[in-house]
Amino acid sequence: MDMHDAVIVGAGFGGMGAAIQLKRLGIDDLVILEREDDLGGTWHVNHYPGLAVDIPSSTYSYSFEPNPHWTRLFAPGKELKAYAEHVAERYDLRRHMVFGTSVSAAVWDEDAQRWHVSTSDGSVHSGRWLFTATGFLSQPRLPEIAGIESFAGRLVHTADWDDSADLTGERVAVIGTGATAVQLVPELARVAEHLTVFQRTPIWVAPKPDYPVPSVARRVFAALPLTQRLVRWGGSALLEALMVGGVLHYKNLSAFNRAAELMCRAHLARQVRDPELRRRLTPSYSFGCKRPTFSNEWFPTLARPDVTLETEPIARVDERGLVTADGRRTDVDTLVLATGFNLWDVNFPAFEVLGREGRNLGKWWRDHRFQAYEGVTVPGFPNLVSLNSPYSYSGLSYFTTIESQMKHVERLFTGMRERGATVFEVTQEANDEFLERMTDRVADTVFALGSCEGAHSYYFNQHGEATLLRPTSTLNALREAGRFPLDAYDYA
CATH class of the missing domain: 3.50.50.60 (FAD/NAD(P)-binding domain)
Structure with missing residues (x-):
């Protein structure tokens, strides 16, 4: 021992x-x-x-x-x-x-x-x-979908990604629209012939202020740690307002929650012109019930002609692809499980x-x-x-x-x-x-x-x-x- x-x-x-x-x-x-x-x-x-x-x-x-x-x-x-x-x-x-x-x-x-x-x-x-x-x-959570073990193509969970896989020109399907899918789907859409995203629950998405940090700023952070602490404080204050103010103190600070939801709705409206697609991408639950995320690419990707957002429930998977509850089928070469964790x-x-x-x-x-x-x-x-x-x-x-x-x-x-x-x-x-x-x-x-x-x-x-x-x-x-x-x- x-x-x-x-x-x-x-x-x-x-x-x-x-x-x-x-x-x-x-x-x-x-x-x-x-x-x-x-x-x-x-x-x-x-x-x-x-x-x-x-x-x-x-x-x-x-x-x-x-x-x-x-x-x-x-x-x-x-x-x-x-x-x-x-x-x-x-x-x-x-x-x-x-x-x-x-x-x-x-x-x-x-x-x-x-x-x-x-x-x-x-x-x-x-x-x-x-x-x-x-x-x-x-x-990792594996979806309980009838026949998924019979799929004959490439089946991969995002937590076990195959770096050697080349999805260029393939028909790809992604199950899941959580924070992982929001990051992954735009990348897959760049190489796939056609991408189908199966959504059970839409996600609140806020604009992502994602910019390169200039090298001069990185040198300042290294030389003067106080400057980075100030940046950290500012970022923490923003997260605190979103999570604590708008979610955990909802009873007394519901205005924070409404403001966050309005920000996400406005972001969606700016990036998606099709009213029917906007409707399908708008959550029916209150902001904060499910972890929100940030992205500038999620909505434009789903609006592309070579990307399909599928909201009909999946009835089964067979060796060629997926069949939805209304009987329509989607044949794919690669099936990606962005189904999160248990x-x-x-x-x-x-x-x-x-x-x-x-x-x-x-x-x-x-x-x-x-x-x-x-x-x-x-x-x-x-x-x-x-x-x-x-x-x-x-x-x-x-x-x-x-x-x-x-x-x-x-x-x-x-x-x-x-x-x-x-x-x-x-x-x-x-x-x-x-x-x-x-x-x-x-x-x-x-x-x-x-x-x-x-x-x-x-x-x-x-x-x-x-x-x-x-x-x-x-x-x-x-x-x-x-x-x-x-x-x-x-x-x-």
């Missing part, structure tokens, strides 16, 4: 953030287990054409490790991957990483007061503390986690509602920090979530050490109070007061509850991460 102080599952930005915080606390005996063959999480797995960050690059990085070298306001995927490699090098993380290792289960050993983490190759890694950083978007059925958690007395975390969440104190810890699961949990995602930038969790870990571990303890467990009372507070605040959001029927949003779990996002401002999340009462935990 491989023994460590801490075991971290996942080598994406969340897992690396946890490792950086542990090393700051003097905990260097740790292992980072990663199922893929390299670090970077979603920015290693995803490499489809058009991949880019969907919020301003300045906000999508650790605040303590700014990157002055972004070439665009919305950086392409390759630059995010390079940034991940830079962070790993800067903080000496690679030596802790074990790649090609898929975790199958984690079990709390009450006698040893340790977590035993089993992998698919039969090995076991034991750690006093366990950090799960498997990401929110790590389990959060609530095979994630939360991404593998079996057994706590005290064999309590199964996945079953407990589904039987007793999805919940986690401050989005990181769960009663009955000592020494477990779950970085991808209900009510943990704060704002639109994942790095806000990561850094608030890092602050929580710093305060928790410092308090544990001051008590001479090595084991922590959140109390049931603290957990229940937090859950009640979050539930009350969700009642003020667009998820409760808006019209979200038909959004098909991953923000909602299978019980219809919006438990993914923390329904507070990002400033509140950061503040509480550094101030939560230490007696919210029991120590031993």
